[in-house]
Amino acid sequence: KAGVTQTPRYLIKTRGQQVTLSCSPISGHRSVSWYQQTPGQGLQFLFEYFSETQRNKGNFPGRFSGRQFSNSRSEMNVSTLELGDSALYLCASSLGEKGTEAFFGQGTRLTVV
Amino acid sequence: GQNIDQPTEMTATEGAIVQINCTYQTSGFNGLFWYQQHAGEAPTFLSYNVLDGLEEKGRFSSFLSRSKGYSYLLLKELQMKDSASYLCAGLNSGGYQKVTFGTGTKLQVIP
Numbered sequence: 561k562a563g564v565t566q567t568p569r570y571l572i573k574t575r576g577q578q579v580t581l582s583c584s585p586i587s588g589h590r591s592v593s594w595y596q597q598t599p600g601q602g603l604q605f606l607f608e609y610f611s612e613t614q615r616n617k618g619n620f621p622g623r624f625s626g627r628q629f630s631n632s633r634s635e636m637n638v639s640t641l642e643l644g645d646s647a648l649y650l651c652a653s654s655l656g657e658k659g660t661e662a663f664f665g666q667g668t669r670l671t672v673v
Numbered sequence: 674g675q676n677i678d679q680p681t682e683m684t685a686t687e688g689a690i691v692q693i694n695c696t697y698q699t700s701g702f703n704g705l706f707w708y709q710q711h712a713g714e715a716p717t718f719l720s721y722n723v724l725d726g727l728e729e730k731g732r733f734s735s736f737l738s739r740s741k742g743y744s745y746l747l748l749k750e751l752q753m754k755d756s757a758s759y760l761c762a763g764l765n766s767g768g769y770q771k772v773t774f775g776t777g778t779k780l781q782v783i784p
Contacts, residue, residue, distance in 0.1 A: 605773060650715060661718040665715060
């Protein structure tokens with residue numbers, strides 16, 4: 561079956577702009593989690609959506625938001641981009657039960673200039 | 674969330690055994706994952722431990738001690754392709770998929 565698909569793979573934006581990233585989970589998976597990965601900080605949890613509801617949230621400012629659609633596809637939005645938002649954004653899909661394996665997409669590499 | 678601590682880098686020889694340690698905050702803990710991430714690629718699942726003890730999966734084994742807040746990943750018969758970052762991640766209680774990752778251990782396997 562198809563894996564987790566993230567689009568776009570690469571993105572360059574200017575400070576102050578906003579960006580929307582997309583994630584299509586594995587068919588049948590209802591949970592989508594988003595992570596930010598930077599060399600110094602590692603993988604930082606942003607939020608998790610399950611059946612269109614945000615179920616968990618990490619410690620990121622309100623500029624970072626997300627949503628999930630009825631088909632489980634998820635989008636992540638970052639407004640008023642800052643240079644420090646440059647990172648690899650990874651999406652992970654799972655069945656959503658505790659401890660279940662998460663399957664990661666290839667990520668979107670965002671560069672803010 | 675969890676405070677996940679693991680070494681930044683390790684080097685080991687092809688064919689040898691290496692143990693990557695991970696410590697975490699025990700309060701709010703509900704399980705521990707290990708993921709492998711090759712450079713430029715997405716993390717891939719290796720193991721999930723929720724009970725104390727050792728779980729073996731081929732050349733890879735993962736151990737958990739809940740009372741000590743300690744886990745390790747054991748890699749046997751190292752191969753060059755095992756060169757990667759190994760991420761330890763704690764599952765927070767009450768959060769179905771709220772996972773806190775460590776910064777990862779970059780393992781280099783040398784001939």
